[in-house]
Amino acid sequence: MVRTAFALSLSWALLGCPSVEPVTVDAGVPLTDSGASCGNEGPCDADQLCWEGVCQSPCDRDGDCEADTICQTGWCQRSQCQHTEDCPTEHRCESGRCVEVPPTRCQWDEDCPQDQRCQQSICREETCRSHADCGLESRCAPGGRCLQRPQPELGVVFERRFAAGLTDHHAAEPTGMTGGYGFGGGFFDLDRDGDLDLYLGDRRRQDTPTDDAVILENRSYPGRLRFVPRPDLLQANPAQYPSAFGLDIENDGYHELLRLGDGSILLERFHPERSTTELIDALPAEHPGRICFAGAAVAEDIDHDGRLDLWIGCQLSERVMAELTSVLVQLEGSPYQPLIGATFLRCSPDEPCSHRRQPFGEPYDPCGAFRNSGGSPQQEACERQAAPVEDLRQRFRFGPMQNLAFQQQPDGQFRLFDDSELLPLLDDGSALGLGSLDVNDDGLPDLLVANDSLMGIGALVVEGEGELIYVSDEGPNKAVQFVEDEVVQRGEALGLDLPMIDGFPLFAWGIVVDDFNRDGMDDVYLAQGTLPPPAGIDTIVWSLHYDALFLQQQDAPFSEVSSQVGISAHDTDDSLNPRHAYSSRGAAKADLDSDGYLEILTMAYEGNPRLHSEVPTLEAHPPRCTLIPRPSLVPSYGTGYALKPTGGTVWRRWDLQGQLRLGTSPYILSPYPAGRIRFPSGATLSFDCQQTPGPVVIEEPRDWIQLRRTNNRVELYFQAPWLAGGIPGQLHVAVRNEAADVRSFRINPDGRRFPVAIRADDRAVMAKINGRWVPRWLAIPTQ
Known part of the structure; x- marks a missing residue:
């Protein structure tokens, strides 16, 4: 030895x-x-x-x-x-x-062994998986640690969350003439499992590493975000698709995806078989909409036939901006005065129109550059006087900026609506946000369009004033009420205008409305971010922008509290560009890990998406509850619903879409553990989440309106327990014949039946119950 x-x-x-x-x-x-x-x-x-x-x-x-x-x-x-x-x-x-085991370095939870989580870049044993694993005064924080619940003075606090595949997804705005609209994504349920999967779009700049568009399958559980990339679901494509919007064509809970790009609108189906359809192919070869850069969308039953149709908003692109430059040169100094958005109120079914244009209070200039017309500038003169609101064809046809609408056919395919059928198709600014909301409470969905300097749309209830439409803008934002066809601006008085900082106008984009601090009043999250400033403007303007959270006060203006509740400042860490700070774009809310607390997803000009999560506090609030509505009479994809808490008197209609390049959730995230939900048809049902985060599926009754024909009359029967006595107190009907002519009249009941006299060529009826239309043409049964 x-x-x-x-x-x-x-x-x-x-x-x-x-x-x-x-x-x-x-x-x-x-x-x-x-x-x-x-x-x-x-x-x-x-x-x-x-x-x-x-x-x-x-x-x-x-x-x-x-x-x-x-x-x-x-x-x-x-x-x-x-x-x-x-x-x-x-x-x-x-x-x-x-x-001693050397610590495993990590960036994400997925980098760690089973039963370990990534905490401060090191894999450590997981001490909790959900808030229930911790004491009543603790919560399960990211990383699987039990931490003391805070008791914030304002009732709400957020923290940044990170998830592999989501918050490290990288996009970069191309060089050259672009709208500066950045990249987005879209929520949808790929596999009908009740949680939200996510599409993330792509934007690419030469010599800058970026990620391809991707579908992320949500495999999160309460307290832990986990998303699995599914590259097998998207075919390789050299084109860029910065955004996507979900829809449910068959109304079966398996969602489809609408991917929007420059001159391309792809309908992606995943169930029962995988397929891709290019909707632009439905346009005639000479149609100017073939070079539409699609970036906004709403799924809505436009023609009331029981099938979802599509509104598509077209935006500035490099090709469009080049054409615009050429046009402005021809106009020899005519001002660039595009349409800047409006509410298009749906006409009643017995009126000879599709919509009425109700501006957001801006002056209407019929002589601006973006005006549709059948002729050329040389053939038409522009009179500088007010034009009828129905006549938007005052100058010339700037087709690439014209919105599009697609009608779903019985076989699930889509064709283009004739632009003479629908007034909103003549509004041709750069549509940054499209929203669907029944503004005048007549039961018919109206279309809200944010064009050019208007960027996003939301709806909120102000205590003592009622519902307002909130529209984000460059400079002062708008909070609009329509009072007897007059537009009342309330943004400045309510403290929601947020026009400038240090002499620079603020650019606002995404809008999320919710009761964030659970005090019973509506609050607003506003995503902000500048466009690239022109030469000579201080680049500090990037970092002056910030995402704002407004809390509603009793008998006082809204209070902006972003820095006090944990909303991250804009910096280069998230922009991934040392030359400028982060710049937000679209925003949406959801409970991604089903823990009863919401996440706010914010997309960007470039860099990474940002995710802020609501932190459980010592205040004993029940968990937020995800509601999955299953409509039967009037199809919808997340819009047209209203919520009211148990004992409440005011409907909340927060879910209307309205985002730039970001498809919002089709599910309803309720801050109320129990209450009532109103479907787009008007059907109203109770819900009770039993103090859980859900999801809770709420199915609209089938055939709650039934038609029975007897010779030359049809009888309407109702099984509607939400109505007094189960039947309408007042009933009007519209009757449409084979030639699409419509007549309407009031019907008196015969017991529980409502008989309607019909003619031989009558084909469908629509009901108006207690002053609100049920927006669905019901086929008259044959003899």
Whole structure:
């Protein structure tokens, strides 16, 4: 046996000193049951040492020792462990020793072994999986740790959340003439499992690393966000599709995806078979909409036939901006005065029109550059006077900026609506946001269009004033009420206008409305971010923008509290560009991990998406509840619904779409544990989440309006328990004949029947119950 100098010197030093107490070594347990006795009974052999009355041999390595012993600091000692369970936390058993496990470095939870989570870039044991695993005054924080719940003064606080595949997705705005609208995505339910999957769009800049568009399958559980990329679901495509909007064509819960790009609108189906359809192919070869850069959409039953149709908003693109530049040169200095958006109120079915245009209060200039017309600038003169609101064809046809509408056919395919059928198709600014909301409460869905400097749309209830339409803008934002066809601007008085900072106008985009601090009043999250400033403008304008949270106050303006509730400032960490700070675009809310607390997803000009999560507080609020409505009479994809809490008197209609390049959730995230939900048809049902986050599926009754024909009349029957007595108090009907002519009249009941006299060529009826239309043409049964 070869001995080191250290071991030999140590053994000789201890020989002959049996009365000296040995030094206790923490690293191991000295042997006490092997070797000859020593001490008072006599010395050990020359090559041994006396340790606690036992003669032991020095060693250089474990092989010098007997079984179940190890060589430690020069002599054999009992093994520290036989299994990892014998060792302290964060150690493992290796060759009889408890060895500290070097920390596994990580960026995401997915980088860690099972039962571990990524905490401060190191994999650590998971101590909780959900808030229920922690005490009543604690919460399960990101990383699987129980932390004390805060008690914020304002009743709400947010924290940043990160999830692989989502918050590290990178896009970069191309160089050249672009609208600067950035990239977005869209929520949809790929597999009908009740959680929200996500599409993330792509924008690419040469020589800048970016990610391809991707579908992320949501495999989160309460307290842990997890998204799995599904590259198998998207075909490789050299084109860019920055945004997507979901829809449910068959109304079966398996959602389709509408991917929007430059000159392309792809309908992606995943169930029962995978398919892709290019909707632009439905346009005639000469149609100017073939170069539409689609970036906004709403799924709505436009013609009331029981099938979802599509509104598509076209936006500025490099090709469109080049054409615009050429047009402005031809106009020799005529001002660029595009349409800047409006509410298009749906006409009643018995009126000879599709919509009425109700501006958001801006002056209407019929002589601007973006005006549709059948002729050219040389053929038409522009009179500088007010034009009828129905006549938008005042200058020339700037087709690429014209919105599109697609009608779903019985076989699920789509064809283009004739632009003479629908007034909104003549509004041809750069449509940044489209929203669907029954503004005048007549039961018919109206279309809200944010064009050019208007960017996003929301609806909120102001205590004591009622519902307002909130429209984000460059400079002062608008909070609009329509009072007897007059537009009342309330933004400045309510503190929601947020026009400038340090002399620079603020650009606002996405709008999310909710009761964030759970005080019963509507609040607003506003995503902001500048466009690239022109030469000569200080680049500090990038970092001056911020995402704002407005909390509604009792008898006072809204209070902007972003910095107090944890909303991150804009910086280069999220923009991934050292030359400018982050710049937000569209925004949407959802409960992505089904823990009862909402997330706000914010998309960007470039960089990464940002995710802010609501933090559970000491205030004992029930969890938010995800409602999955299943309509039967009037199809919808997340719009047209209204919520009212138990005992409440005011309907909330927060879900209307309205985002730039971002498809919002088709599900309704309720801050109320119980209440009532009104479907787009007017059917009203109770819900009770039982103090859980859901999801709770709410199915509209089928055939709650029934038609029975007897000779020259049709009888309407109702099974509607939400109506007093289960039948309408007042009923009007519209009757449409084969030539699409419509007449309407009031019907008096005959017991529980409502008889309607019909003619031989009548084909369908629509009911108006207690002043609200049910927007669905019901086929008259044949004899």
